[in-house]
Amino acid sequence: MLELKNLRLSYGSTQILNGVDLSVRRGDVVSIIGPSGTGKTTLLKCINYLVKPASGTITFDQIRMDYQRVDKAAIQAIRCRTAMVFQQFNVFKNMTVIQNVMDPLVVVQRKSKDEARQIALQELERVGLSAKQDSYPSQLSGGQLQRTGIARALAVRPDVMLFDEPTSSLDPELVGEVLKVIKDVASSGITSLLVTHEMQFARSISNRIVFMDKGIVAADGSPTEIFDTPSSPRLAQFLNSEHTHN
Template sequence: MLELNDLKLSYGSTQILKGVNLSVKRGDVVSIIGPSGTGKTTLLRCINYLAKPTSGSITFDQIKMDYQNADKNAIQAIRLRTAMVFQQFNVFKNMTVIENVMDPLVVVQRKSKAEARAIALEELERVGLSGKLDNYPSQLSGGQLQRTGIARALAVRPDVILFDEPTSSLDPELVGEVLKVIKDVTSSGITSLLVTHEMQFAKSISNRIVFMDQGVVAAEDTPAGIFDNPSLPRLAQFLNSERVI
């Protein structure tokens, strides 16, 4: 379904991604783990071209694109089939909860307001926010803001949803409510890529774990293979630092 080949990205003389290869099948739940600064978030942002790779290629079903010759139509087609949940929520402060979820449906997908509202209501019910429709972001907790972001991502009916450390900006007491929603989303069968430091959560929801280190995929395996029997010393060191083993 989705394949990245020899993906590289540099900012000036600093190379962030050093040749990443990743293949994702339809229905996969792939958690991407690794130390901070190793390119995990950048990798996600390259998929929908929020970050511009230096070289490499992407195949998304029938869409194929060489990043050195990026095609606007291909970029748009990929963006229409993906949705991203950001670390910092990225909700519009001047819009209510339901307006935030409706916005991409009306502006990007050109749906009627009535249709957009019906979809938004469905997704907000799904994330437990049906009682907050007319609240503004300033009236919400961090967990509620992130659940709004998840509802907005789901509303566009993406083929792939990208979670970029969705609990990193939350107080510890609010993490659980967001993880519960993510678990519900991933168990529904939607193809998901999740960058996270929540190791036990990644182990419980994923069918594959990718360990990134120094800008490359250093190890890739099932959750059991990664967490219960890490064959790579660097991986074992990382998991020990995260108190997983």
């Protein structure tokens, strides 16, 4: 469904992605783990072209693009089929919760206000925010803001959801409510890629774990393979350090 080949990207002399290969099947829930600064977030942003790789190719079903020969129509087509949930709650402060969720439906998908409202109400119910639909972001907790962001992403009916460390900006007691919503999304069959430091959570929701280190995919396997029988000393060392932190 989605295939990235030989993605390379550097900022100045710093190599961020060093030839990343990744293929994702429809319905996969893939958690991307690894030390900070190894290109996990950058990889997600390359998929929907929020960041431009220096080279490599992306194939998304019938859409194929070489990053060295940018095709605006292909970028648009890929963006229409993906939705991203960011670390920092990507919501508009001057809009109510329901207006935030309706916005991409009306502005990007050109749906009528009535249809957009119906879809928005469904997604707010899904993330447990029906009662907050008329609240403004300033009246919400961090967990509620992130759930608004997830509802907004789901409302466009994406084929692939991209979650970029969706709990990293939250107070510890609010993490659980957001993870529960992400788990519901993943179990509904939407193909999902998740950058996370929540190892237990990654293990519980994913059918695949990708370990990135030094800008490449250093290991790729089932949760059991990655966590119980690490294929390299480097992976074992990383898992051990995460276990010590948690």
